[in-house]
Amino acid sequence: MDFTFVSDHLALDFSATLTWRASYPIELLTEPADLAAWATQARLTDHPGRVTRTALERARLLRESIYRTAVAAERGEDAAVADIQLIRECASGPQVTVALKALGEVERRGGIEEVLSTVATRAGELFGSDDRHLVRPCAGAECTRLFLDRSRAGSRRWCDKLSCGSRANATAYRRRKAAALPSEAEALPPTVPRDA
Numbered sequence: 001m002d003f004t005f006v007s008d009h010l011a012l013d014f015s016a017t018l019t020w021r022a023s024y025p026i027e028l029l030t031e032p033a034d035l036a037a038w039a040t041q042a043r044l045t046d047h048p049g050r051v052t053r054t055a056l057e058r059a060r061l062l063r064e065s066i067y068r069t070a071v072a073a074e075r076g077e078d079a080a081v082a083d084i085q086l087i088r089e090c091a092s093g094p095q096v097t098v099a100l101k102a103l104g105e106v107e108r109r110g111g112i113e114e115v116l117s118t119v120a121t122r123a124g125e126l127f128g129s130d131d132r133h134l135v136r137p138c139a140g141a142e143c144t145r146l147f148l149d150r151s152r153a154g155s156r157r158w159c160d161k162l163s164c165g166s167r168a169n170a171t172a173y174r175r176r177k178a179a180a181l182p183s184e185a186e187a188l189p190p191t192v193p194r195d196a
């Protein structure tokens with residue numbers, strides 16, 4: 001599986017491994033191997049090793065604590081004490097290491113425990129700093145991804161311009177076209193609404 005990294009923050013990308021949360025949630029971390037693949041694609045470690053079911057469960061709990069805390073930060077609300085505690089506890093273990101191998105090449109070492117500690121540490125750095133005020137929800141319909149708006153004007157709206165952004169633009173374009181060209185719309189053959 002190819003995971004998406006568009007949030008401008010590792011912890012927010014991790015929180016998006018449960019997608020479309022409000023409408024039809026899709027769990028992307030269904031198997032231990034999915035977590036291993038995420039860790040590698042996130043470039044946290046070259047060899048995550050064997051991932052247990054217990055580690056997967058722990059990863060999902062951490063992810064949900066990160067998501068809820070990010071939403072609280074975005075809304076300017078208080079975060080749940082239990083979520084803060086879990087993020088703090090997960091961050092206390094050993095972290096992944098990055099060692100230079102040659103010019104343009106590094107070795108990233110750590111198993112899944114180190115990976116989760118590192119994700120929790122990054123989450124702690126985000127929520128403990130002023131950057132937490134830059135957390136935004138994607139404006140895409142039904143998209144529940146969060147991202148950091150680092151644009152100078154504070155005007156970033158989409159998790160990903162190429163997916164959510166272009167989908168929204170295509171919808172707006174169709175609406176404008178339908179409004180501007182009623183005769184063309186009337187000339188179309190009648191169709192049965194798909195949702196009927």
Ligand SMILES: [Zn+2]
Pocket residue numbers: 138139140143144145158159160164
């Ligand atoms: Zn989106």
